[in-house]
Amino acid sequence: xxxxxxxxxxxxxxxxxxxxxxxxxxxxxxxxxxxxxxxxxxxxxxxxxxxxxxxxxxxxxxxxxxxxxxxxxxxxxxxxxxxxxxxxxxxxxxxxxxxxxxxxxxxxxxxxxxxxxxxxxxxxxxxxxxxxxxxxxxxxxxxxxxxxxxxxxxxxxxxxxxxxxxxxxxxxxxxxxxxxxxxxxxxxxxxxxxxxxxxxxxxxxxxxxxxx
Amino acid sequence: xxxxxxxxxxxxxxxxxxxxxxxxxxxxxxxxxxxxxxxxxxxxxxxxxxxxxxxxxxxxxxxxxxxxxxxxxxxxxxxxxxxxxxxxxxxxxxxxxxxxxxxxxxxxxxxxxxxxxxxxxxxxxxxxxxxxxxxxxxxxxxxxxxxxxxxxxxxxxxxxxxxxxxxxxxxxxxxxxxxxxxxxxxxxxxxxxxxxxxxxxxxxxxxxxxxxxxxxxxxxxxxxxxxxxxxxxxxxxxxxxxxxxxxxxxxxxxxxxxxxxxxxxxxxxxxxxxxxxxxxxxxxxxxxxxxxxxxxxxxxxxxxxxxxxxxxxxxxxxxxxxxxxxxxxxxxxxxxxxxxxxxxxxxxxxxxxxxxxxxxxxxxxxxxxxxxxxxxxxxxxxxxxxxxxxxxxxxxxxxxxxxxxxxxxxxxxxxxxxxxxxxxxx
Numbered sequence: 156x157x158x159x160x161x162x163x164x165x166x167x168x169x170x171x172x173x174x175x176x177x178x179x180x181x182x183x184x185x186x187x188x189x190x191x192x193x194x195x196x197x198x199x200x201x202x203x204x205x206x207x208x209x210x211x212x213x214x215x216x217x218x219x220x221x222x223x224x225x226x227x228x229x230x231x232x233x234x235x236x237x238x239x240x241x242x243x244x245x246x247x248x249x250x251x252x253x254x255x256x257x258x259x260x261x262x263x264x265x266x267x268x269x270x271x272x273x274x275x276x277x278x279x280x281x282x283x284x285x286x287x288x289x290x291x292x293x294x295x296x297x298x299x300x301x302x303x304x305x306x307x308x309x310x311x312x313x314x315x316x317x318x319x320x321x322x323x324x325x326x327x328x329x330x331x332x333x334x335x336x337x338x339x340x341x342x343x344x345x346x347x348x349x350x351x352x353x354x355x356x357x358x359x360x361x362x363x364x365x366x367x
Numbered sequence: 368x369x370x371x372x373x374x375x376x377x378x379x380x381x382x383x384x385x386x387x388x389x390x391x392x393x394x395x396x397x398x399x400x401x402x403x404x405x406x407x408x409x410x411x412x413x414x415x416x417x418x419x420x421x422x423x424x425x426x427x428x429x430x431x432x433x434x435x436x437x438x439x440x441x442x443x444x445x446x447x448x449x450x451x452x453x454x455x456x457x458x459x460x461x462x463x464x465x466x467x468x469x470x471x472x473x474x475x476x477x478x479x480x481x482x483x484x485x486x487x488x489x490x491x492x493x494x495x496x497x498x499x500x501x502x503x504x505x506x507x508x509x510x511x512x513x514x515x516x517x518x519x520x521x522x523x524x525x526x527x528x529x530x531x532x533x534x535x536x537x538x539x540x541x542x543x544x545x546x547x548x549x550x551x552x553x554x555x556x557x558x559x560x561x562x563x564x565x566x567x568x569x570x571x572x573x574x575x576x577x578x579x580x581x582x583x584x585x586x587x588x589x590x591x592x593x594x595x596x597x598x599x600x601x602x603x604x605x606x607x608x609x610x611x612x613x614x615x616x617x618x619x620x621x622x623x624x625x626x627x628x629x630x631x632x633x634x635x636x637x638x639x640x641x642x643x644x645x646x647x648x649x650x651x652x653x654x655x656x657x658x659x660x661x662x663x664x665x666x667x668x669x670x671x672x673x674x675x676x677x678x679x680x681x682x683x684x685x686x687x688x689x690x691x692x693x694x695x696x697x698x699x700x701x702x703x704x705x706x707x708x709x710x711x712x713x714x715x716x717x718x719x720x721x722x723x724x725x726x727x728x729x730x731x732x733x734x735x736x737x738x739x740x741x742x743x744x745x746x747x748x749x750x751x752x753x754x755x756x757x758x759x760x761x762x763x764x765x766x767x768x769x770x771x772x773x774x775x776x777x778x779x780x781x782x783x784x785x786x787x788x789x790x791x792x793x
Contacts, residue, residue, distance in 0.1 A: 238399030
């Protein structure tokens with residue numbers, strides 16, 4: 156054995172070296188070709204993930220699918236659209252006995268909506284972002300019964316800007332996409348007419364309607 | 368004749384108009400008028416905190432290259448285990464706790480495969496660099512990325528206090544899991560279905576101090592296991608480790624146990640917690656070593672048969688695998704509702720009902736996705752079959768060795784074996 160090994164020793168060594176070299180060259184090829192193929196498909200930084208409020212169906216997956224807990228998705232109130240109603244469907248639970256700020260009457264499970272009196276009969280609704288977990292219960296209610304001023308946004312100071320947004324992977328309405336970081340938020344517009352259901356307009360080509 | 372109803376018709380028309388108006392009105396938002404404040408109330412404006420400066424992402428790449436170079440130097444030239452531990456600690460702090468596990472090379476595999484097979488997806492440049500640079504280093508100096516730069520590896524490296532030897536057979540069986548994991552991860556991301564590596568990342572929850580409950584449990588269990596069976600994620604799960612394994616096998620340079628000539632003293636044998644040291648055959652009996660000439664033509668044929676059968680199995684399993692895609696899932700639910708009357712209540716189904724896509728479009732998309740799975744799955748099968756076949760081949764036709772060497776595929780260049788070698792550098 157020993158004699159054979161000594162005889163073959165150099166042979167085996169050179170054989171190993173040959174295989175290694177060949178493999179190295181073979182593997183260097185994809186290392187060069189992959190970036191070459193992808194060079195047209197990459198973008199440098201400067202993009203952030205954001206929810207298009209006009210596509211969002213407030214399904215609630217933003218709360219559970221984000222890599223962060225609590226989610227980087229929070230509710231925001233588009234004040235220009237808000238009716239400042241005393242009876243706010245986003246604030247008060249349906250079927251609440253008394254319409255006051257009692258915890259049992261509030262829709263928000265974490266009490267993140269703060270109600271401030273402005274003047275008779277108007278109330279301002281402010282979202283406490285530290286409490287909000289993006290469950291979108293209030294968004295759904297405001298959409299169905301109110302002005303639709305409450306909507307979800309990805310908070311860019313919380314978002315870790317994953318390679319691929321995990322919520323976007325599961326979003327049933329494909330509402331999440333990359334947008335330029337120069338304008339990292341998509342707000343709602345009070346002048347835009349929204350048609351839910353089959354005639355839903357794409358936010359980009361939405362029909363405009365003046366509202367007096 | 369109408370005279371009889373003359374007085375009611377206007378009211379009816381008015382009623383109709385009201386209903387018509389309310390239907391129209393309900394479709395648009397702004398159901399409640401904008402308040403006209405009498406006090407000097409002004410609309411609050413959002414003070415959005417701006418995003419982290421994008422400069423950080425370039426800093427990440429620079430730190431990655433610096434850490435990889437430093438680890439290579441420590442492994443190849445300095446031969447300092449202590450130094451590698453310090454780099455690990457830094458990587459854990461920076462890539463782990465500071466950058467919170469994102470961006471990471473392990474997950475970038477999926478971005479690359481998604482970008483390669485989807486025309487409409489554009490991937491971040493940093494993700495591409497994080498995918499390529501560690502592989503480039505692996506081709507030059509072995510798995511230095513695993514040794515000191517990967518935060519997932521570092522957290523396990525720094526908590527592996529004891530060493531329990533795993534039976535080589537069990538090691539081999541468990542070691543094949545990452546290949547399957549990688550194959551599935553690439554297939555799922557290439558078809559635009561799921562990013563399973565990120566989804567089931569066990570340690571990211573620890574970095575962020577927040578994750579789904581079950582993943583935290585899994586992560587902690589892995590860490591506790593890792594105290595005894597070191598680096599369980601790297602060895603039995605990590606899909607990027609498979610690529611590192613393949614690239615490292617052909618590396619230009621690699622960690623060596625001994626700084627000079629191996630004297631076959633066998634002292635390093637128990638030092639490796641990963642069983643990644645190839646034993647020298649200098650004192651072994653003849654039967655232990657087989658020359659490959661016997662199966663020169665037989666073995667490649669067997670490997671080809673294994674690969675082909677795996678491809679066939681994968682092709683047939685494709686529709687099953689396609690079940691992870693959200694469109695396929697939704698289509699199944701909708702079809703169940705249509706055929707069996709089981710109401711579709713998932714969030715996806717509710718959103719689908721509200722959207723403008725028709726059922727036909729959905730079913731067409733389902734067929735399209737399954738077609739893509741059918742196209743991709745055989746390649747995954749071939750990859751798995753080839754890996755398995757070549758693994759067997761390597762076991763059966765081992766060339767004799769004259770010195771103790773690290774197994775270039777499985778060695779993570781942690782440097783634990785350094786201090787066991789009594790040979791002084793000359």
